[in-house]
Amino acid sequence: MKDQPVLDVRGLWKVFGPKPERAVGSTLSRQELKERTGCVAAVRDVSFTVRPGEVFVVMGLSGSGKSTLVRCLTRLVEPTAGEILFDGADIRQADERRLRELRRHRLAMVFQHFGLLPHRCVLDNVAYGLEIRGSARPERYKRAREVLELVGLTGFENSYPDQLSGGMQQRVGLARALAVDPDLLLFDEPFSALDPLIRREMQNEIIRLHHEVGKTMVFITHDLSEALKLGDRILIMRDGALVQMGTPDEVVGAPADDYVRDFVSDVPRSHVLTLRWIMREALPDEPLDGPELAPDLVIREAVHTVLSADRPVRVVREGELLGVVTSAEILEMIAR
Amino acid sequence: MITLSVPARLPARRYLAGAIVAAWVLGHALLAGRDTLALGGAELTPLHEGVNEAWDTVDDNRNSNPFFLYFVNYIRLILDESVKFVQALISQPSFGRPVPVLGWLGVVALAAAVTYIFGNIRVALLTVAGFVSFGLLGLWAESMDTLALTLTAVAYSLAVGIPLGVWAGLSGRFNRFVTPVLDFMQTMPTFVYLAPLTLFFLIGPASATIATMIYAIPPAIRITAHAIREVSPVTLEASSSLGATSAQSLRHVRLPLARRTIVVGVNQTIMAALSMATIAALIDAPGLGKTVLKALQTLDIGAAFNAGLAIVIMAVVLDRATTAASHRVETQRRTGRLRSVFFRRVEVAVALGIAAVLGYLSYTYVWAAEFPAGANIGSYVRRAADAASVWVQDSLSGFTDALKNVITYGLLNPFESLLAGSPWWLVFAVGVGMAALVGGTRAAIIAAAGLAALIGLGLWQDSMVTLAATLVATILVMALGVATGVWIGRSDRADAVLRPVLDAGQTMPAFVYLVPILGLFGPTRFTAIIAAVVFAAPVAIKLVAEGIRGVPPATVEAARSAGSSSWQLITKVQLPMARGAVALAANQGLIYVLSMVVVGGLVGAGALGYDVVAGFSQHQLRGKGLAAGLAIVVLGIVLDRARVRPRPERTDSG
Structure with a gap:
């Protein structure tokens, strides 16, 4: 498909507790592991790849390990085992200076x-x-102003964080991340602390x-609708x-x-x-x-066409007929 | 019928304790006066003489032993010169001049400028009023001496304390190492380290500075460490996710976010330093403390009150000024810079400019250098205080005598005769038995070791007399603490009225309490007890009040809806649930009382306090004084450790 992945995570483990290496590779359940080893x-x-320009969502309930996973990616939490290839080089092998x-x-x-830093504007x-x-x-202020404009905070340069609403504070957090012009943006449940309207915004x-900027993003959330809305691909974690x-749609x-x-x-x-999921062979x-x-x-966008047509709608890709959809399939899907 | 067997541990313990006390009283009745290990005021044990000789040896070799020559004496020299330098600037004739470099006008102007720049105009005016009143009370030079000693000690304390605090905040390991050391520094009664210090650093400013530092550094380290540790981990993580080094995170995140709390630490350090700087008069530290001490020794209430008033004023000014500084930091943090940078610079320049002009005037002209003698109202204050004391003693004598007699005959004498009049082995057995009952084997071992140490120090009976007074004072503190604490904890109005009084009480240097109490009760051991109670009560009251307030409102509401009366609510719900706080209050109260034992020695309490004080003034008693100081520490350790520890475990994350 596309070229080399930005991020290639292979067999990543993070174990908390005494002698964490022992637990790596274990197939015990979480409960049993805790009882046997205290870990x-x-x-x-966990293994996955993130392609350039993609929004990759990691979803799971609280305690599923998703926040730990994203922290492992930049080694804010030190992984126990596995590889994290970022542009082909293993982040885990980086020394302190290289990591920085x-x-x-x-x-x-x-x-x-x-x-945010409460004592700074x-x-x-x-x-x-x-x-x-x-x-x-001068250079960094110039860049900071550009990014603030990008996130719609022009005019608030001299405000302090506690004078801003939650949504605006998170825009500052976003601008701070964008300012360094990173290749990969990591989001750790960035909108969970916001109220629903602001969250949608x-x-x-x-x-x-x-x-606009086409960054590759890894986005952590516990909110399925957020995951579906933003994600090109979704990774679901449990325990x-x-x-x-x-x-x-998969x-x-x-x-x-x-x-x-x-x-x-x-x-x-x-x-x-999509229509792919409900189409059938033509009789x-x-x-x-x-x-x-x-x-x-x-499907939602096809409803009108399909229901108003008096004959089966053809699903076609590049001139090739893949199948047909009639009002029966549409209604069955909606009624389910 | 089925009888349930209830684990009868508690009642059994209570009966056992009762049995021990009963045996003790019986034993006392039969054996009173035997084996009490009494030691007369001027009598010495071989240990005391040995200490004397060792001390003499140190004195003889002070200038030849390399440890002293290249280490101790240098520290002494540096500290002495530091204090003398500040004194030369503001309090003592210097550099061949008959007056200090800055005269009163200059000092007042500089203090006002500094408080204005770091605080606000209100505290600047308060500072002017306060400093001028030092002159009006006729104590300008003494006040400046105290200020010089305090500021020097504060400067060194912060120079040592803040970096160590930052270290302790960053490193869990260093924090675990330093915490017990600080605990020890703070539970050690303040006066006892004066004597060993003079052994190394002689009497004078150097010892006084070190004593002050020992007392003032713990809050600086503790509060700084706390501030550094409490910085939001989210912000720190954000910083390191952007690639900040730990040094950058410290400089840009931790320190700025911790600044306000660190300023609170500075405030605590200054107040502790002032308190100790006055007490250090016992080892010849210059300043107001010496004036109070002299007046106390000659029972000159008026003079003591006059100087005490100056100390109070200085405490208020320093406290208000640093509090205003911390508020300023807070408002800056909240709302950004209050005004434009340019305006701020002009403001600072003008304030410093005025101070410089007035400072120059005070450097050049006598009228601005020496506080005008005509404006001295100190003698009026002294006479008024004397008159008031006489009047109070005369007209309230019925009341004060009654109080004195009730406590002396009702509590103090029975306790004292039971502790000091029983054979030592009986008290020893009772003490160890009680410790075992209350705190288990470990407590019993500590108690046994401590009591044995008291015997070894040759001061058994004096220790028991002091212990009796300490226990009586602690009982009074707890009675006061629980009654007032419950009141404050339950009533917002009482809280609003009394809390500032308690705060003020806690910021006052310990010395000051003695003066009015001495005026009321004259020099007796009872005066010492009351002084200790007044000193220790605020902290006990506050802790109990915190505990009462900490009871969940839902529980209180539930009890009330079940029809509890106020009395039932207090005794069956609030006090039992605040048990931990009450126990902590008792412990803290005890430590505070114990630290006043030596001060009590100045105003008529005998025993260990007197031994320590006598050790300062009489050459041949200094070994005994040192032993008495140690005995106080031992008492403190036994009382502090030989009990169940109610302190909640801190969960340290990260």
């Missing part, structure tokens, strides 16, 4: 509780990452920014282990197990699934001169 495996044998360089130039993170907060890597004041903001990885349309099925049961499937006697639609079209 807690927060991340167990990576953090200063290539990776940036946005936190759930913002982590917005401009100085955004410029902080540039300041500690040693760029001169910020999600749209992320979508907009992703279009530290990977349960399923796939595109939003997760909703073909849950890997009961856990995921339960999870996605409330999702309005017609909003996520021999069916007329094949109905309207044409693409297989990646979300």
